[in-house]
Each structure stands twice: as C-alpha cells, then as structure tokens.
Amino acid sequence: MKNTIAIFTISAVFALASCKKNDSQNTQTNTTEVKTPEKFTVDSVKVTDSMKINDKLSVNYAAKMLVFPTLKDKVLLDSIYYDKKDITDFSKNGLQSFLDKDKTEYFSSIKEKSSEWISDIQYKQTWEAGSFMKLLSQTDDFLQIEYLFTSYEGGAHGNYSFAARVFDLKNNKKIDLKDITTMPQARLSELLMKNINKLPSGTTDSDGAVNNSEMLLVDVIPANKDFYFDDKNLYFHYSPYEIAAFAAGDIVIPVSWEELKGTVNPEFKKRMKIN
Known part of the structure; x- marks a missing residue:
C-alpha cells in the first residue's frame, strides 16, 4: 500500500512539472513582440564657405538641409528634397556629402564663368549662393517645410525666393x-x-x-x-x-x-x- 502511494505521488509530481513546462512553452509561443513606433526626429547639416577668385571677386556658399532619420519612404524623401535631384543617400552623412559636393561644383562653375570676362569686373564684389530649409511645423502628421534660395552675381541687388511644401506623413505624400x-x-x-x-x-x-x-x-x-x-x-x-x-x-x-x-x-x- 505504501509503495502504491509513493508511486502515485511521484507520478503526480511529474505530471504537475509537465503541465508547468507546457504552460511555459505555450506562454512563450503566444507572446508577440510589440514594436514602439519610432519617434519623429529632425536633424540638420550645414555648409558655409568662401573662396577668393581674384583681387576683385570673392564668392560665398551657404546651405542648410534638414535631416529626417525616421522617414524611410523614398518617394516622400524625393519630394522633400525636390530641388536636389542627385540625392540618393538621405542619411545625415549622405546629405552632408551632397552639400560638400554642391559647394565644390558651385565654386568651380564661378571660376569657369569669371575667366571669360574677368576684365569686365570694375570693383570689388562678393557673389553668393544660398539654400536653406526651415521646419515650419510638424503636427497631426503634417510636416511643413519652408525653402529659401538666395543668389547674387552682380547688379543692383541680390535675389531671393521662397517655396513652401506640406507633406502627409500618414500617407507618405506631398499635399496639394x-x-x-x-x-x-x-x-x-x-x-x-x-x-x-x-x-x-x-x-x-x-x-x-x-x-x-x-x-x-x-x-x-x-x-x-x-x-x-x-x-x-x-x-x-x-x-x-x-x-x-x-x-x-x-x-x-x-x-x-x-x-x-x-x-x-x-x-x-x-x-x-x-x-
């Protein structure tokens, strides 16, 4: 009789342990990882530089671009950087490299242009090119950006122009x-x-x-x-x-x-x- 009770007790312990193991396995199997959406963030890259072409002509280059690390949709990003068609890398390093290259190309273009009529420059002057992005707001999944473009290549005054764009971050598109x-x-x-x-x-x-x-x-x-x-x-x-x-x-x-x-x-x- 004592042997029977002992066997029954041991069997019960194994059965209970088995149930707990199965419950643990089921719990692990049914657990689903919930990913927290990335928080919208904004960063920026800048370039400011100047070059003296000769005794009479200098040039300034200045640019600022916003960086959106959490935005991944290429069509949306292409629309945000619509005036910079050559961008393929939208990371902070990629956009910084783009501005560095754009600055170099601008300086080279002025050198080539000025060589043709350098003798026509009568007084000291500084030419410039500027491109700046400004965050207007980001609310209700609407991203609003202002773009400012400046330039001066001689004449009575420089020129500047603005552009504004609104983007729907829920649907990854520009708003019309x-x-x-x-x-x-x-x-x-x-x-x-x-x-x-x-x-x-x-x-x-x-x-x-x-x-x-x-x-x-x-x-x-x-x-x-x-x-x-x-x-x-x-x-x-x-x-x-x-x-x-x-x-x-x-x-x-x-x-x-x-x-x-x-x-x-x-x-x-x-x-x-x-x-």
Whole structure:
C-alpha cells in the first residue's frame, strides 16, 4: 500500500512539472513582440564657405538641409528634397556629402564663368549662393517645410525666393491644394486680393501701415503652390516679383478657415480639428 502511494505521488509530481513546462512553452509561443513606433526626429547639416577668385571677386556658399532619420519612404524623401535631384543617400552623412559636393561644383562653375570676362569686373564684389530649409511645423502628421534660395552675381541687388511644401506623413505624400479645399480658383483669388494687406511684407516696418496692394504687378492674384497652414489660416507665400515689385519683399496672404467654410476637405478638417 505504501509503495502504491509513493508511486502515485511521484507520478503526480511529474505530471504537475509537465503541465508547468507546457504552460511555459505555450506562454512563450503566444507572446508577440510589440514594436514602439519610432519617434519623429529632425536633424540638420550645414555648409558655409568662401573662396577668393581674384583681387576683385570673392564668392560665398551657404546651405542648410534638414535631416529626417525616421522617414524611410523614398518617394516622400524625393519630394522633400525636390530641388536636389542627385540625392540618393538621405542619411545625415549622405546629405552632408551632397552639400560638400554642391559647394565644390558651385565654386568651380564661378571660376569657369569669371575667366571669360574677368576684365569686365570694375570693383570689388562678393557673389553668393544660398539654400536653406526651415521646419515650419510638424503636427497631426503634417510636416511643413519652408525653402529659401538666395543668389547674387552682380547688379543692383541680390535675389531671393521662397517655396513652401506640406507633406502627409500618414500617407507618405506631398499635399496639394485640392487636398485641403475645393474652393473655385476665382473665388480664392478674390479672397487673396481682399486679404493682401493683412500681414506686413518683407520690407514693411512693424510700426508702419501695410500697403502691399500698391505694389501689385497683377490684376488677379493666383493661389500658388507655396502654401502652409495653422489652426487659424491657410497661408500663401509669394516671392519678390511673383505678384508685386521687389520693394514689397515677399508677401504672405492669409485666408481663414472661416472664409473657406464649406469647402474644406472633411478628412483634413477632422485631422486639423477645424470647427
């Protein structure tokens, strides 16, 4: 009888141990690793350099590019760096190498150009080329970037121009105006003309009256592709000479969401929490 009880007890221990082992195996088998999405980050690379071509001519090169380590979609990245068609490596090292190469090529091009008419330069001057990216915002998975381009190669003044782009990080694409509003172009142009004096231009003193309309070069202001937005307005950014004289500077015209009421894309309206 004692032997029977001993055997039963040993069997029970083995059975219990076996159950625990199986439970442990099942637990391991059913465990799924949950990966935490990478946090959106922004970095940048810069190059600033100068070269003396001769006693009368020097050149400056300056550039800044934003770096987005967590963005992997090539089509999206191509669109972000749309003005730099030769980029194949979007890492920080890759973009730094691109700027270094771009600087070298710029200096070489000026050397070649100046050799043909060097005797025509009558006074000391410094030419320049600049390209700068600026993060406007990154909210609700909308990435908004401003691009500034500057140049001077003699003449009364240098030139500069702006571009603005909005990217949908949820769908990996550039946002077009039609993705935001269906307002007819004619009506939008009327609103742009009505609001042209709402914000100071690049040359207007902060204490002075805004009078951008006096320098207009066009009868109709088109809605351009250089737009961005916040929780209050949709903004259209115009470079010098685009709609007004150079003295007016760059002009930003706001159109409120209230003015666009009834034409705002429902999905966009929901993501931006527009009332």
